[in-house]
């Protein structure tokens with residue numbers, strides 16, 4: 325059975341109701357298995373992994389394989405409280421598919437249902453990946469050896485939905501699509517005290533405020549404005565009550581750059597600024613970094629040029645070349661190991677990615693399934709590599 329548009333939308337809504345955080349995607353995992361069990365099983369093999377228990381890998385045996393083509397869909401959601409008033413809104417309190425991974429999984433199921441019913445020429449591996457938003461699920465999967473032996477992938481594809489692109493439009497480029505990111509935690513140790521006697525304390529909130537302001541000068545004054553970088557601290561914790569000076573502060577942020585050199589430069593400057601503030605405020609500042617698998621997403625030029633050429637000439641696909649974006653993706657790690665292409669799928673949402681009102685247009689799902697299966701059918705019939 326090939327899933328039709330109505331069934332795909334129903335599946336997406338079910339997934340939307342059960343969003344789960346990174347590495348905790350157990351309900352999602354069970355639901356995906358249930359859907360996959362309804363597909364013809366003749367060429368299909370489903371694999372689970374005890375080391376990465378929420379992941380799912382589906383292998384479809386090709387009729388005359390020359391290669392194995394991989395397709396990756398991420399599964400996790402974000403700690404965001406949904407504000408959309410929908411009959412199918414999130415049922416998991418404080419968690420929302422605010423990055424559209426429900427759309428990604430549904431497109432993957434659409435592609436799978438098509439090839440489970442129409443045996444492909446090449447082998448296909450569809451990988452449902454946990455933990456894209458944090459914890460580097462793609463890196464974990466690769467480093468655990470999930471793509472080895474029969475499951476070794478020769479070229480890998482994956483999509484991400486895009487709130488600003490018109491519904492159903494496919495976009496990519498043949499270079500860098502997404503930034504690399506590094507998570508950064510900053511722990512500031514001052515001295516707590518009474519709000520009325522600041523001279524006896526060392527206010528961690530004041531130090532944090534100076535730190536946050538100074539690090540933004542890295543972007544505005546230390547890097548070539550033609551190149552780009554981002555530093556965002558999305559979370560700050562300090563203090564317990566208005567009339568106690570906070571002795572400690574903790575900041576959690578993310579650094580982005582289109583090249584690894586840029587990421588490393590920003591990291592170095594943050595540490596220098598922290599050292600300067602330690603002296604000027606007589607405090608202790610610890611800076612911790614974790615890049616994990618969030619390498620810049622570098623599309624393979626040959627495969628991506630072919631992908632673009634196909635998309636541009638197929639009159640049933642709307643395609644546009646897109647500039648690099650400062651979003652991160654641990655698909656960057658997989659593309660660092662295996663050549664491939666990441667692309668956008670337009671969903672024209674009024675709310676941006678990661679927002680409480682992210683609301684993708686569901687017609688994009690069928691457009692994504694159609695565009696990618698049409699491309700794959702063409703790609704599998706090419707003689708060249």
Ligand SMILES: CC(=O)N[C@@H](CCC[C@H](N)C(=O)O)C(=O)O
Nearest residue numbers: 457458505506507578651652653
């Ligand atoms: C597509 C998207 O929104 N991806 C995330 C990836 C997060 C990477 C890492 N946890 C970080 O925060 O740096 C993004 O925020 O771009």
